[in-house]
Amino acid sequence: MNFNHTDKVKEYQARLTEFMDEYVYPNEKLYKEQIDKHDPFSKVPPIMEELKVKAKEKGLWNLFLPESEYGEGLTNLEYAPLCEIMGRSSIAPEVFNCAAPDTGNMEVLVRYGTEEHKEQWLKPLLDGEIRSCFSMTEPDVASSDATNIQASIVRDGDEYIINGTKWWSSGAGDPRCKIAIVMGKNDPEAPKHEQQSMILVPLDTPGVTIKRILPVFGYDHAPHGHAEIEYKNVRVPASNMLWGEGKGFAIAQGRLGPGRIHHCMRTIGAAERALEEMSKRVLQRTAFGKKLADQGVIQEWIAEARIDIEQARLLTLKAAFMMDTVGNKEAKAEIAMIKVVAPNMALKIIDRAIQAFGAAGVSDDFTLAAAWANIRTLRLADGPDEVHKRAIARYELKKYL
Structure with a gap:
C-alpha cells in the first residue's frame, strides 16, 4: 500500500485549504447568525448559496463518486484527505456538494437508478439545486438490524403504496429537500435479506407528513434537520422502485x-x-x-x-x-x-x-x-x-x- 498523495491530490488539498481559510472558517458565525434570524427550517442561509457558487467557480464540486462519469474521478484513497479537510467545519461538506445524506443517495441513483431517475433527481442533486433524505430508521423497531424494518411497500397495479413511520431521516427538514429514498418491506415471506425494497418518494406526494424535527443534544441542525416522517397510503409510480423488489x-x-x-x-x-x-x-x-x-x-x-x-x-x-x-x-x-x-x-x-x-x-x-x-x-x-x-x-x- 502506497499512501503518498499524487500531485493531483496535493493540488486539490492546497486549493481546498485555501478556500476553507478564505471563505469557510470566516463565515461559520455568519451562517449561524442567518439561521437564528428566521424560522430555521423555512429558509436556507444566503451565505451557503454564495459559498456554493464560489466552490463551483473554483472547480471544488462533487469531489466524491469514484469510478463515475458524474464526479471528478477521484478514487476513495484520493478523496480521503480532501474529505478530511471538509470535515474540519460543519458547514463545509455542503459548500462543496459533498454532504451526507446526498452523497450516499447520489451514489444509489448512479448505481441503481434508471435514466429517468437520473434525469429527474440525480442531475439536480449533482447541481446542488435540491437536497434529499434517506428514510430507513423506524421508531418502533431496533433499526440497527435492517431486517426489522416494518414500513410496507405494496404493489397495486402500476403503483406502490407505502405505509409506515420513519425517523432520523436526516435532511428532510431542509426546504430544498425534494426526494426521499424509503426502505420498506414488500414481501414478508421472502428470504430474510430479500424482503426489503427501496423506492423513490417525492416529499410533496400526498400522504407524506413531516411530523417533527428531532434535536441532537439540543441542536436542531437547521436547516438540515432530522425528521420523523409519516408515510400514510402514499402512492408512487411502480417505476420509482430502485433496482427491483427485494433488493433493498x-x-x-x-x-x-x-x-x-x-x-x-x-x-x-x-x-x-x-x-x-x-x-x-x-x-x-x-x-x-x-x-x-x-x-x-x-x-x-x-x-x-x-x-x-x-x-x-x-x-x-x-x-x-x-x-x-x-x-x-x-x-x-x-x-x-x-x-x-x-x-x-x-x-x-x-x-x-x-x-x-x-x-x-x-x-x-x-x-x-x-x-x-x-x-x-x-x-x-x-x-x-x-x-x-x-x-x-x-x-x-x-x-x-
Missing part, C-alpha cells in the same frame, strides 16, 4: 460502505481541528503560575491525540485503498473497524479540548460543543459500534473455523 438490503449495504468511510474521513478532520484549537489555547492561557501547555497532563493529552489521529487516519486510508483495489465487500472488515475507531477517537480528543478550554468549551462561542454532539451521533448512525464489533469478531473467528 443489498442496496443498503452498498450505500453504507462509502457513507461510513466518508463519515470517518470527516471525523478525522474534526479531530485535527480540535487538537489545533486545544494546542493554541493552552499556549495562550496561564494557570497556577505557568502556561497550560507546560502542565504534564495537557502534554499527555496532546501527545495521545496526535497518536490516535495518525492511527485512525492510517486505518481509514487502508480501508479506502481496499475499496479501490478489491471492492467494498472485501473491505467490509476494515470499514467496520474504522467506523468504530474514528468517532471514538474524535470524541476523546474533542472532550479533552473542551476540558482545556474550560467553561468556554461547552459554549457556542467555539466549535467544540457542536462538534462533539454531532460526532456522538456517529456511534449510532450507519450502524452502532456494537453491531460493527459483532461483525468484526465474526470475520475474525471465521478464519479459524
Whole structure:
C-alpha cells in the first residue's frame, strides 16, 4: 500500500485549504447568525448559496463518486484527505456538494437508478439545486438490524403504496429537500435479506407528513434537520422502485460502505481541528503560575491525540485503498473497524479540548460543543459500534473455523 498523495491530490488539498481559510472558517458565525434570524427550517442561509457558487467557480464540486462519469474521478484513497479537510467545519461538506445524506443517495441513483431517475433527481442533486433524505430508521423497531424494518411497500397495479413511520431521516427538514429514498418491506415471506425494497418518494406526494424535527443534544441542525416522517397510503409510480423488489438490503449495504468511510474521513478532520484549537489555547492561557501547555497532563493529552489521529487516519486510508483495489465487500472488515475507531477517537480528543478550554468549551462561542454532539451521533448512525464489533469478531473467528 502506497499512501503518498499524487500531485493531483496535493493540488486539490492546497486549493481546498485555501478556500476553507478564505471563505469557510470566516463565515461559520455568519451562517449561524442567518439561521437564528428566521424560522430555521423555512429558509436556507444566503451565505451557503454564495459559498456554493464560489466552490463551483473554483472547480471544488462533487469531489466524491469514484469510478463515475458524474464526479471528478477521484478514487476513495484520493478523496480521503480532501474529505478530511471538509470535515474540519460543519458547514463545509455542503459548500462543496459533498454532504451526507446526498452523497450516499447520489451514489444509489448512479448505481441503481434508471435514466429517468437520473434525469429527474440525480442531475439536480449533482447541481446542488435540491437536497434529499434517506428514510430507513423506524421508531418502533431496533433499526440497527435492517431486517426489522416494518414500513410496507405494496404493489397495486402500476403503483406502490407505502405505509409506515420513519425517523432520523436526516435532511428532510431542509426546504430544498425534494426526494426521499424509503426502505420498506414488500414481501414478508421472502428470504430474510430479500424482503426489503427501496423506492423513490417525492416529499410533496400526498400522504407524506413531516411530523417533527428531532434535536441532537439540543441542536436542531437547521436547516438540515432530522425528521420523523409519516408515510400514510402514499402512492408512487411502480417505476420509482430502485433496482427491483427485494433488493433493498443489498442496496443498503452498498450505500453504507462509502457513507461510513466518508463519515470517518470527516471525523478525522474534526479531530485535527480540535487538537489545533486545544494546542493554541493552552499556549495562550496561564494557570497556577505557568502556561497550560507546560502542565504534564495537557502534554499527555496532546501527545495521545496526535497518536490516535495518525492511527485512525492510517486505518481509514487502508480501508479506502481496499475499496479501490478489491471492492467494498472485501473491505467490509476494515470499514467496520474504522467506523468504530474514528468517532471514538474524535470524541476523546474533542472532550479533552473542551476540558482545556474550560467553561468556554461547552459554549457556542467555539466549535467544540457542536462538534462533539454531532460526532456522538456517529456511534449510532450507519450502524452502532456494537453491531460493527459483532461483525468484526465474526470475520475474525471465521478464519479459524
